[in-house]
Amino acid sequence: MEQWKEISDTVKKQKLVPFFDCAYQGFASGDAVRDAAAVRLFVEDGHLISLVQSFSKNFGLYGQRVGALSVVGANEEEAKRVVSQMKMVIRPMYSNPPRHGARLVTTILEDPRLTAEFIEQCRGMADRINTMRTSLHNALGAVGSTKNWDHITKQIGMFAYSGLAKEQVMKMREKHHVYCTADGRISMAVSFCRRKASVIYCNWNLKHCLSVYRVSPRVMSTTLRTPSTTFPSKSSQLFL
Numbered sequence: 001m002e003q004w005k006e007i008s009d010t011v012k013k014q015k016l017v018p019f020f021d022c023a024y025q026g027f028a029s030g031d032a033v034r035d036a037a038a039v040r041l042f043v044e045d046g047h048l049i050s051l052v053q054s055f056s057k058n059f060g061l062y063g064q065r066v067g068a069l070s071v072v073g074a075n076e077e078e079a080k081r082v083v084s085q086m087k088m089v090i091r092p093m094y095s096n097p098p099r100h101g102a103r104l105v106t107t108i109l110e111d112p113r114l115t116a117e118f119i120e121q122c123r124g125m126a127d128r129i130n131t132m133r134t135s136l137h138n139a140l141g142a143v144g145s146t147k148n149w150d151h152i153t154k155q156i157g158m159f160a161y162s163g164l165a166k167e168q169v170m171k172m173r174e175k176h177h178v179y180c181t182a183d184g185r186i187s188m189a190v191s192f193c194r195r196k197a198s199v200i201y202c203n204w205n206l207k208h209c210l211s212v213y214r215v216s217p218r219v220m221s222t223t224l225r226t227p228s229t230t231f232p233s234k235s236s237q238l239f240l
Helices: 001-013 036-042 076-090 099-107 112-142 148-152 166-176 193-204 233-239
Strands: 019-022 049-055 068-071 157-162 183-187
Touching: 001 036, 019 036, 068 076, 099 112, 112 148, 148 157
Parallel strands: 019 049
Antiparallel strands: 049 068, 157 183
């Protein structure tokens, strides 16, 4: 938190308006409360922050596009003016979003028992993703790579930046049907690490694979079976 404190002091000194994007709360450190520590620090330091939260991934509601926008005002009157401006923006965009997802998230986050269960499930998912990082790192060494892949285990969250260039990504996609974004970002939520490692290693060296492990691509995912959508700031504050 020392670095976050330095950032807070710099933002205050430069009179900047901090904007937080909280999309993977609970999947970063494995502790949903800890993942929001920087947000709480900035509020405690007196910043008037804006915060966007997504619940699509950590609640298993990707198809619902569930989220919330929170803005801290200097006083009640300023808060009312901000809300008025927000309504002017959303009116021509969607006006009234679906409620069912929002109500489900609200139900969970307003119930201490359900919230604790949700946080524990996030921790389980984060631990599993970290295990996949270690498995991929070890598999890359097992297939013969001498490159330092420590960045895979040092990163956190659902994805990892492999270091592959766009040319290598395209070759991996066309020859081996292993997919990731053009900047080399790969999903760590899948389980066939040995095959993925073999393909990444071969494409890193830009040569043909001598062999590709035949591993059944078992895609393992953990989703909460309790949906949500845009939801009231009261629940959002409870979560933070």
